[in-house]
Amino acid sequence: MSSQLYELHPIAKRSGRNDARTEGQHAREAIVQGLMMDTPLLVGGILRHAATVHGRTDIVARTVAGAVHRYTYRDAYARCRRLSAALRSLGVASGDRVGTLAWNTHHHFELFYGVPGIGAVLHTINPRLYDETITYIVNHAQDSWICIDAATLALAERLAPALPSVRGWIYMDPASDLPKTSLTNVHAYEALLAAASHEAEWPEFDERQAATICYTSGTTGAPKGVVYTHRSLVLAALLMSTADMIGVLRSGDSEAAMPIAPLFHANGWFMPFTAPMNGQKLVLPGRHFEAAALGELIDGEGVTAAAAVPTVWFGLADHWHGRGAGPASLRIALVAGSKAPRKLVDELAALGIPVGQVWGMTEVAGLRSTLPPGAATRPAEEQLVWRMRQGRIGYGTELRLLDDDGAELPWDGEAAGHLEARGPCVAAGYYKDAAPSTTGWLSTGDVARIFPDGSIDIVDRSKDVIKSGGEWISSVTVENAALDHPAVLQAAVIGVEHARWQERPLLLAVLRPGMETQTSADDILAHLRTRLASWWVPDAVSFVDELPMTATGKVRKAELRERYGRPPVADGAPAQRAALG
């Protein structure tokens, strides 16, 4: 079938045109490069925007001591540039790592701009890690300075002798509060700023330059450093700011955003960038993550969107139920870090607070799992289906599902597979670590289903999923079913080796105070049988006093597997109370 309709026509011949010319006979003049300004995407531009357009909008932060500090984006911008000048005066140069052992204070916020503003690399460190882990991370990153506060001073003193790359310390709380310390070369943050001769103008440089480094708080293996570029942070903040995130992020003046997750966790879930980008009021809880203190700040500052892990939200829900009312201002509870249990969604719903789950990970910056627009007006059952998922895939990060053999799986809401990600906000590798993936895709370590509408259901971590008789059992699903039982406070499900089925699930449960004597393993199992396929019901329940947790509220399952992952769990054996070590 020829698609050419008409042959050479006399008029064209007269005009000297010749359609018999082949492609090569045309002098080709290609426009390969466009002609737009080559302005780099740099983190500093976000705060500059906030300072010029939203200059009077507040940043409110508790200090380590608990006082409320309040200033504007305009003030913060000036102080961040003064900080940059001070860092330079200390010899900090482009590419140098500046570490932080700090909580969610305004000083910590300032470091998010003052350090990358001059091309140095902000390295936020989780102070709740084991001493040896922090030592490993600082030595691996070769931090040149570390910023600390009253809450992390003792930790710093303990670790300092083993940190030879550290040239000095910056103490962010009032110098007058600093006790005699074993640390050397300690500078007071405020004195450094006061002594700085000027507010630095942030230079322009390649947007692929490193801006921040976060080590994954892995539950196994050595921590690995994800090195974010300015480009990736700006794009991540943009992706998380789109209208498609309407269920999650709202615009400017009408939003007060509060990252309850620590700022050292995956760039504070990008809120230090998304809030100023959109002119949102930013509320930071300092180190005060207790429910009462958080609740007071949410009420007092009219917080409309806050982000935390399920454990923190459970505490807040208890607090609000205790006083008989939720906060008037809060329009969405963003749940990330791990999947929101049904119980949490219900408890917050009873307070009038809808849940928005956000899936992401240190290696996948700014992935937007979004609620569908208009979700709030849909029937309750439909809303619940949505709220139990981790939202819908937004533009900017591609996802795919693979089976164990690497074949791609359909997005039918049925097939569960290994979730892989790709895009400009996805890690290409780890700092001084193994070579990056050769496939061009990052393996997220999650097992997920994707529905035809692009919504995601994270089934489990690949390493936590239980393989039983050739099929997968989601430990997360079984845990959430267990949490529905009124007596269960915390739950963890692990696979235990099994001769016939390869693995069988074991439930480790912490009971609510006062419920220990009136709750049996059989009660729990009977409850689970009403909610799960029979072969998903654990073979045993062990009650424990507590579960080992990471600083971000995740259960250390590797530790549990180490301890409980081998038999004896006889096929069909009665559930038993585990001996507690």
Next chain:
Amino acid sequence: MSSQLYELHPIAKRSGRNDARTEGQHAREAIVQGLMMDTPLLVGGILRHAATVHGRTDIVARTVAGAVHRYTYRDAYARCRRLSAALRSLGVASGDRVGTLAWNTHHHFELFYGVPGIGAVLHTINPRLYDETITYIVNHAQDSWICIDAATLALAERLAPALPSVRGWIYMDPASDLPKTSLTNVHAYEALLAAASHEAEWPEFDERQAATICYTSGTTGAPKGVVYTHRSLVLAALLMSTADMIGVLRSGDSEAAMPIAPLFHANGWFMPFTAPMNGQKLVLPGRHFEAAALGELIDGEGVTAAAAVPTVWFGLADHWHGRGAGPASLRIALVAGSKAPRKLVDELAALGIPVGQVWGMTEVAGLRSTLPPGAATRPAEEQLVWRMRQGRIGYGTELRLLDDDGAELPWDGEAAGHLEARGPCVAAGYYKDAAPSTTGWLSTGDVARIFPDGSIDIVDRSKDVIKSGGEWISSVTVENAALDHPAVLQAAVIGVEHARWQERPLLLAVLRPGMETQTSADDILAHLRTRLASWWVPDAVSFVDELPMTATGKVRKAELRERYGRPPVADGAPAQRAALG
């Protein structure tokens, strides 16, 4: 003032650390490059996202003949890649320009992806330009193929002999409708797609490669080509999709977006990119810009956000007032191209449709002028103040105001100055034209005020502002005041040379049909005196039958100045009916 708090401490000495080391003594190991995936920002990824996540969402477009064509993003994605394969089979290669003389059809939409998808450059041409201008533009851009439809066939036949770079034509309407034509090497679009052997996989390439080229429809001088990169288009679409644009763009399933501005105008105001990026239904009016046809499509497809120039909105407002009701679905009327007159804002408000003004220009892609969030709930007078401005500056493009001497002016809502722009979505120069600005800023050619909250008021075009006695008079303000008079249908104000005051304003007005005999120049002047400072009131009013307009509805003021810009307009001379040539 020393900021160092503590001197060297014995423990540190024991550990071998030495704070007297200078910076140079540390073996510096800089992290200059980050470790994120180097995935380029390419236009094709936007449609791929829509096809995978919003695959069932509709694109609805009128054909040139007026029929309604409906398909999904999934269908469109497949057809666009088939188009890419077809273009390659015609010899179109990376960097080649493919022109279009076309209206807002689904074929035109497909070209927005099928052409840049393979690295070729889409050149959208305004078919309403003068023949000589189109000839100039095509020869300047060296288009290799031009896509046409039934409405532009005659134009193409007329111009073809003067367009030696054009190797052939692609006819997008049904081949069966094509009359005998003088064009040579004409291919039918649908036949090309049917004959294509496959759906091309779009390759990855440098995001700074050219994707589209638009010539500015300048009212004076030779047209100039703005060459957009893939990077700039993707970023522009992202900037225009942020939550801060909440008053303008809404998310996904709940939005049906309709660019009434022609797709050849500044990338269709980016709606061909923002709609699929956010999963919005896209509604295209074909070539049917008459109020009745537009109104029918808005009602029938439930359009929620439409964008057009004031002239088109005036027509729609008349249409809706005529039938006694506005469209139920439309939640915002986006006005761009020129400033919305107060009269338009009022007329649409009376129909229950709020106006959102969007400032932008061909050279400044994706500048977001946004309504403040919550605007809709503010008192009417406050809302009006906002709606009469061109919104608030969003993240991603920096703006500044300069006086005639190049000194920067404050954002105090008072000082008016030349508006300059800078950012990754701003043109660095023009294709084969003068060297780019050495200041790093683009002169927009607009005179504006910026308020402390970052909102903008475009006062005038720099070349249209009237300089009288050393002060500026905004021609736009005087025009809008004239349009408030019930008899005035159209108005243009230009400066006329004046011995004493350098320039004085002259109002050229088109009266509404039937009002000619009952309206005098004195009536108009008396009306203006109640609305303007006395020295802003024109010295004369000339009634004309029509004003010369560009294809996008802008008055050709250069033409008016040429004709009316010299005296006699005596100081204080009575207004007169101009002799019409």
